[in-house]
Amino acid sequence: MNLFRLAWAHLKVGSMNEAQYRVNFFIQIFQSALALGTGLIGLWLVFNQTSDLAGWSAPELLAVMGVHIIMGGVIQTIIQPNMARLMGDVHRGTLDYALTKPADSQLLVSIREVHIWSLVDVVTGIVLLGVAVTKMTRGVGWIDSLGFAAALVLGAVMIYCFWLILTTTAFRVVRVENILELFQGIYQAGRWPVGIYPLWMRGSLTFLIPVAFAVTVPAESLTSRLSTGTFMVAVVFTAALVVVTRIVWRIGLRYYSGASS
Amino acid sequence: MTALARLYVGWARIAILEQFQYRVANYFYMIGMVAEPVIYLVVWSTVARQSGGSVGGFAPADLAAYYIVWTLVRNMNIVLTPFAWEQRIKEGELSAELLRPVHPIHRDLAYFGGWKFVVIIMWLPIAVVLTLVFRPALDPTWLEIGFFSIALWGGFFVRFFALWALGLVTLWTTRVSALFNLYFTAELLLSGRLVPLSLMPGWAQSLANFLPFQWAFQFPIEVLIGRRTTSEIWFGLGMQVLWTVVALGLTALLWKRGTRRFAAVGG
Numbered sequence: 001m002n003l004f005r006l007a008w009a010h011l012k013v014g015s016m017n018e019a020q021y022r023v024n025f026f027i028q029i030f031q032s033a034l035a036l037g038t039g040l041i042g043l044w045l046v047f048n049q050t051s052d053l054a055g056w057s058a059p060e061l062l063a064v065m066g067v068h069i070i071m072g073g074v075i076q077t078i079i080q081p082n083m084a085r086l087m088g089d090v091h092r093g094t095l096d097y098a099l100t101k102p103a104d105s106q107l108l109v110s111i112r113e114v115h116i117w118s119l120v121d122v123v124t125g126i127v128l129l130g131v132a133v134t135k136m137t138r139g140v141g142w143i144d145s146l147g148f149a150a151a152l153v154l155g156a157v158m159i160y161c162f163w164l165i166l167t168t169t170a171f172r173v174v175r176v177e178n179i180l181e182l183f184q185g186i187y188q189a190g191r192w193p194v195g196i197y198p199l200w201m202r203g204s205l206t207f208l209i210p211v212a213f214a215v216t217v218p219a220e221s222l223t224s225r226l227s228t229g230t231f232m233v234a235v236v237f238t239a240a241l242v243v244v245t246r247i248v249w250r251i252g253l254r255y256y257s258g259a260s261s
Numbered sequence: 262m263t264a265l266a267r268l269y270v271g272w273a274r275i276a277i278l279e280q281f282q283y284r285v286a287n288y289f290y291m292i293g294m295v296a297e298p299v300i301y302l303v304v305w306s307t308v309a310r311q312s313g314g315s316v317g318g319f320a321p322a323d324l325a326a327y328y329i330v331w332t333l334v335r336n337m338n339i340v341l342t343p344f345a346w347e348q349r350i351k352e353g354e355l356s357a358e359l360l361r362p363v364h365p366i367h368r369d370l371a372y373f374g375g376w377k378f379v380v381i382i383m384w385l386p387i388a389v390v391l392t393l394v395f396r397p398a399l400d401p402t403w404l405e406i407g408f409f410s411i412a413l414w415g416g417f418f419v420r421f422f423a424l425w426a427l428g429l430v431t432l433w434t435t436r437v438s439a440l441f442n443l444y445f446t447a448e449l450l451l452s453g454r455l456v457p458l459s460l461m462p463g464w465a466q467s468l469a470n471f472l473p474f475q476w477a478f479q480f481p482i483e484v485l486i487g488r489r490t491t492s493e494i495w496f497g498l499g500m501q502v503l504w505t506v507v508a509l510g511l512t513a514l515l516w517k518r519g520t521r522r523f524a525a526v527g528g
Contacts, residue, residue: 023436027438027439030439030442031438031442034442034443034446037446038446038449038450038455041450041455042455045455045456045460045461046304046305046308048462049308049312049316049317049460050308050311050312052311053304053307053308053311054307054311178286178289178290178293179289181289181290181293181294182289182290182292182293183293184293185292185293185294185295185296185297186293186296188296188297188300189296189299189300191300192300192303192304196303196304196307197303198303198394201299201303
């Protein structure tokens with residue numbers, strides 16, 4: 001319970017900090033609009049040429065895009081800013097300040113930053129998803145919706161774990177911006193259902209970088225494509241990833257000696 | 262003139278040595294960049310296969326050729342981002358540049374030009390892997406390769422000067438991100454980066470004809486994959502020269518006006 005209160009307090013302070021920069025809000029709206037426009041044009045160009053893409057209709061792909069934007073918004077709001085700060089702290093040696101606090105260090109480094117304006121993307125995605133669902137010929141049952149919500153949460157947890165593992169292991173080799181760049185490039189693959197990619201890519205997009213679990217699986221649930229088997233794999237994989245992340249974090253801390261010492 | 266040439270060689274060498282040191286970082290960047298064309302390639306190959314083998318005159322193997330050459334052209338197209346100007350002004354770097362006897366554009370041009378040699382060498386293994394995976398229909402003649410190596414640098418010059426001019430807008434206002442992002446979105450859509458322009462509706466193609474974007478991007482690609490006749494290639498090279506001159510003129514104008522009204526931060 002204490003942990004939740006701590007997380008909540010951090011999130012509140014983080015949001016209040018960001019909320020001072022109002023112009024950023026309008027910049028974010030403009031950027032989200034541009035990104036949305038580009039995405040829609042991409043879809044429109046595809047469906048100018050064909051009536052379905054690997055079995056997905058236009059409204060269904062719109063739903064995939066909606067999920068992709070929602071998840072992207074979540075990543076930009078909370079996951080990526082914290083990981084960027086963590087990497088920066090390691091470089092500057094200021095991570096010591098977080099580690100000497102009497103709370104769980106993994107939790108602390110995961111909630112210190114909130115970019116609330118990126119929630120614009122979450123809202124955009126939800127609206128897009130709503131539009132897509134009304135256009136789908138087959139309705140969305142409540143089991144599908146529940147599965148969707150659960151898959152979305154699992155997906156977000158997996159992306160978080162992936163990021164933390166990457167951050168705790170890769171910062172010795174490369175610079176922060178390069179990792180961000182690489183991830184953002186690969187995350188774009190989630191705009192389309194992973195089923196269209198060749199097998200080896202599908203594999204890495206599922207288990208190496210869990211874009212498939214984060215975007216395609218929730219979208220599959222929404223379009224009544226999700227099998228119980230896939231869902232169970234997602235649950236098990238998430239649980240395993242959470243444990244592995246915890247272990248990697250612990251090992252990382254053991255080898256961390258601070259820049260000043 | 263020889264002094265300036267020596268400066269160019271010196272700056273280019275600095276860039277090459279510096280960027281070779283950061284080869285892992287460069288590779289991360291380049292691999293992240295490969296994700297984008299691979300996604301387009303997979304999507305459009307799927308569309309092509311579904312619509313009877315080709316789309317807009319592109320079979321999957323042609324698309325593979327297009328998007329693999331895309332990766333080289335895109336890397337050659339990376340020039341000084343207009344966003345860099347904000348930092349140059351904020352940190353006072355521009356004030357120092359203004360004191361030098363040489364126009365600052367020379368150093369940027371030499372530095373990015375030198376960097377490109379590193380990029381081309383590092384790109385080769387990526388091209389090999391992509392070729393093995395996606396099996397492109399790529400069989401250029403020596404003449405096409407010759408034209409391509411000119412058009413590749415032509416594209417670099419077009420984009421370098423266009424973005425340098427765009428960046429100078431920062432001398433008037435620092436609220437530039439909306440303008441820049443708008444520019445990049447238009448470029449993404451109308452340069453052939455998202456899809457070959459022949460897959461766009463006719464009006465978009467005519468719009469693209471009045472803009473510089475495709476001459477820096479789609480034109481060099483199509484030279485190498487053999488989709489341009491010799492006369493079209495000469496025309497394209499001419500367009501590259503034209504747009505370079507236009508961008509240069511714009512740069513000179515904005516520079517003259519802008520530095521006159523520029524007041525350094527902290528100065």
